[in-house]
Amino acid sequence: ATTIKMSSEEILLSVFQFCAGREFVNEERAKNLIESATSRAKSNSLTQLRIGNKSYDNAAAQAIANYLDSLDSNIDVADIGDIIAGRPEEEALRTLTIICSGLKRFNLTEFNVSDNAMGAKGVEACKEILCGKSLKKLYMCNDGLSAEALVLLASILLEGGCPPLDTLHFYNNMSGSGGAAAVRDIVRHCPDLESFRYSATRPGPEGCLAIAEAIASVTKLKRIDVADDNFGEAASLLVAEALKHQPQLEYLNLRDDAFSEEGFVCLFDAIKDSTFPNLNFLDLSGNEMSAELVLQFSQCFVQLNKLEQLLLDDNEFGTEGCLHMATALSGLVSLNTLSVCCCEISGKGAFVLSRALSKLPKFLKLEINGNALVERAIDEVKRFLLSVGKIIGDLEDNDEDGEDDIESVLAELEEEEHNDKDDGEDELVAAMKASAI
Numbered sequence: 001a002t003t004i005k006m007s008s009e010e011i012l013l014s015v016f017q018f019c020a021g022r023e024f025v026n027e028e029r030a031k032n033l034i035e036s037a038t039s040r041a042k043s044n045s046l047t048q049l050r051i052g053n054k055s056y057d058n059a060a061a062q063a064i065a066n067y068l069d070s071l072d073s074n075i076d077v078a079d080i081g082d083i084i085a086g087r088p089e090e091e092a093l094r095t096l097t098i099i100c101s102g103l104k105r106f107n108l109t110e111f112n113v114s115d116n117a118m119g120a121k122g123v124e125a126c127k128e129i130l131c132g133k134s135l136k137k138l139y140m141c142n143d144g145l146s147a148e149a150l151v152l153l154a155s156i157l158l159e160g161g162c163p164p165l166d167t168l169h170f171y172n173n174m175s176g177s178g179g180a181a182a183v184r185d186i187v188r189h190c191p192d193l194e195s196f197r198y199s200a201t202r203p204g205p206e207g208c209l210a211i212a213e214a215i216a217s218v219t220k221l222k223r224i225d226v227a228d229d230n231f232g233e234a235a236s237l238l239v240a241e242a243l244k245h246q247p248q249l250e251y252l253n254l255r256d257d258a259f260s261e262e263g264f265v266c267l268f269d270a271i272k273d274s275t276f277p278n279l280n281f282l283d284l285s286g287n288e289m290s291a292e293l294v295l296q297f298s299q300c301f302v303q304l305n306k307l308e309q310l311l312l313d314d315n316e317f318g319t320e321g322c323l324h325m326a327t328a329l330s331g332l333v334s335l336n337t338l339s340v341c342c343c344e345i346s347g348k349g350a351f352v353l354s355r356a357l358s359k360l361p362k363f364l365k366l367e368i369n370g371n372a373l374v375e376r377a378i379d380e381v382k383r384f385l386l387s388v389g390k391i392i393g394d395l396e397d398n399d400e401d402g403e404d405d406i407e408s409v410l411a412e413l414e415e416e417e418h419n420d421k422d423d424g425e426d427e428l429v430a431a432m433k434a435s436a437i
Contacts, residue, residue, distance in 0.1 A: 013042045016075075017050040024086065030060035034067050046073040049103070052081035052112070061095040065102030075106040078129070081139070082115035092117070096125040104128040114141040114171075120149035123156070130156045135163040141171035141197075147178030154182040162189035169197035171225075180207030180214075187214035195223040199253070208235035216242035227255040227283070236263025244270045250278050255311070256286035264293055271300040280306050280334070285313035294321035302331035308362075313341040313370075319405075322349030326356040336362050339393075342370035347377025347406035354381050355413075358388045367393035372402025380406055 017040075018033045025033065051064065068075070080099055084092035096118065111129055116122060122143065123130070130138075130153065145153070150173075157163065168190065170183065180203040187193060196218075198211055208231045215224065216238065224246070231239060240263045243249070264287075270276070282304075289297075294317040310332070315321075322345045329335070338357060345353075350368055357363050366385060373381070378395050385392045 013040075014045050015048040015050060016041050016046050017048075018054060022053050022085075023055070025054050025056045025060045027057070027059035027063050030056065030063040034063065044072050046071060046075060048077040048079075049075050050077075050079040051099075052079050052083060052115070054083060055085045055087060056083055056095050056099075057087070058091060058094050058098060061098035065098050068102035069105075075103065076108055076134075077110040078103050078106075078108055079110075079112040080116075081112050084116050084118070089121070093121050093125045096122055100126050100129045104132075107134040108132055109134055110137040110167075111135060112137075112139040114139050114143060114169075117144045118149075119144045119146060120152050123149050123152050127156055131159065133161065133163045136165060137167035137195075138165060139167075139169045140173070141169055143173055145170070145173035145175055145179065147176045147182070149173075150175050150179035150182040154185050157186055158189060162186065164192055165190045166192050167195040168193060169195070169225075170199075170201060171197055172200045175201045175203065175207075177204040177207030177210065179203070180210040184210040184214040184217070188217045191218060192220060193218045194220055194248075196221055197223075197225040199225050199227040199229065201229065203229055205232060205235070208232060209238060211235070212238035212242060215239060216245070219245050220248055221246045222248050222278075223251040224249065225251070225253040227253045227257065230256075230258045231260070231263070232258055233260040233262060236260040237266060239263065240266035240270065243267060244273075244275055247275060248278065249276045251281040252276075252279065253281075253283045254287065255283045256314075259284070259287040261290075261293060264289070265296065268296050268300050271303050274303050276304075278306055279304060280308045282307060282309070283311040285311050285315065285339075287315060289315040289317050289321070291317045291321035291324060293317070295324040298324050298328035301328045304332060306334050307332055308334050309337045310335060311339045312343065313339050313367075315340075315343050318344040319346045319349030319403075322353050326353045329353075329356040329360060332360060334362055335360055336364045337367075338363075338365075339367035340371075341367055341393075345371040345373070346403040347373050347380070348403075348409040350377060350381045351384070351406060351409050354385050354390075358385065358390060363390065365391040365393065369394050370397045371399070373398040374400055374402050374404045374406070376404065377402075377406040380410065 016037050018037055083099065084095050087095065096116070108129060113126055118125065168186065173179065179201065183198055187196065203211060208229055211226060211229060212235045215221070236259045289312065322340065345368065350371065350373055354366060357366060373395065378398060382392055382395065
């Protein structure tokens with residue numbers, strides 16, 4: 001297919017968007033907003049509708065629907081996130097229904113209905129859009145979606161064949177195991193899925209297995225965010241095995257997942273086999289990673305030569321794990337950001353890590369707050385990183401009563417530099433003698 005590139009001006013003219021901040025919108029205000037948005041965009045070339053972050057009453061929603069009905073252009077992207085805040089349930093559901101009725105004649109490829117307290121009734125209100133077979137990207141984050149709501153969503157999407165989704169995002173929905181099972185059923189019918197988010201949904205043990213099975217059912221994922229899902233041992237292993245079949249993966253977020261040691265070992269084996277040559281973002285924070293696990297992880301750094309951001313916050317690997325990491329950092333040639341906040345790291349670990357990071361060609365920023373750095377260690381680490389043009393994040397929450405071991409590493413460094421100087425002088429003398437001969 002031929003890709004048509006648009007200039008920034010053409011893109012702006014193709015977007016119908018309401019400006020100003022959050023507000024309650026009645027019919028009169030809606031008409032004013034429509035007039036203002038129309039003056040900025042070309043009505044015959046509109047492709048995107050973005051009217052989120054305002055709360056519409058039913059009359060305002062009808063004014064918007066009437067305007068949509070008058071358009072000659074084809075809207076293919078609709079963002080109606082956060083449009084019913086503060087409205088009584090009946091009015092809110094009616095607003096969703098009216099807006100969706102105005103959009104139903106378009107062949108939408110992208111639909112964002114996030115940040116609406118909609119539940120199962122809201123899913124039903126959006127049915128005319130959700131049953132469309134042209135949808136490729138669907139965002140339903142922070143929508144109060146229960147298991148019942150996701151079961152209903154699955155039935156709507158799958159009736160008559162699932163649309164060709166390449167993006168499916170759910171976040172902060174208390175959907176439980178039943179919801180996770182419904183999402184698994186959707187994913188199984190999305191062979192072209194590239195971006196999958198199912199985070200902070202409290203799926204429970206059975207639900208975590210269902211999400212692992214969902215990941216295992218597709219092979220084209222580029223982005224996976226399953227943070228805060230508490231996988232545990234069985235689901236961790238299944239997720240790790242499923243990841244072995246995602247060669248296009250670029251972004252992986254396993255933060256706060258109670259990922260098991262066995263799961264990590266399986267994941268690291270996949271990395272060693274160069275399974276993820278394009279991975280550029282990895283978050284393994286909040287999983288109780290030990291120093292031994294960090295050692296195993298560091299042994300596959302060389303296979304992560306496109307990794308740009310690595311987040312390992314809230315783990316317990318301490319200074320020992322930090323030193324393991326420092327010895328292998330040279331393999332992360334594309335790394336620009338490392339975050340190791342709240343990992344029980346002392347001044348010695350922080351300083352050695354900082355020196356190792358400074359040698360990476362693309363490195364920019366270290367986040368190391370919430371550790372056991374005494375004031376002298378903070379000063380030395382900050383001074384060093386700033387002297388080599390790097391950025392260091394906030395350091396206000398470090399433990400002043402931490403182990404004061406910075407002097408030992410500074411002494412070792414001074415001795416090392418002295419020895420290097422002596423070796424250099426010896427080499428110079430030898431060279432001069434050779435030249436004289």
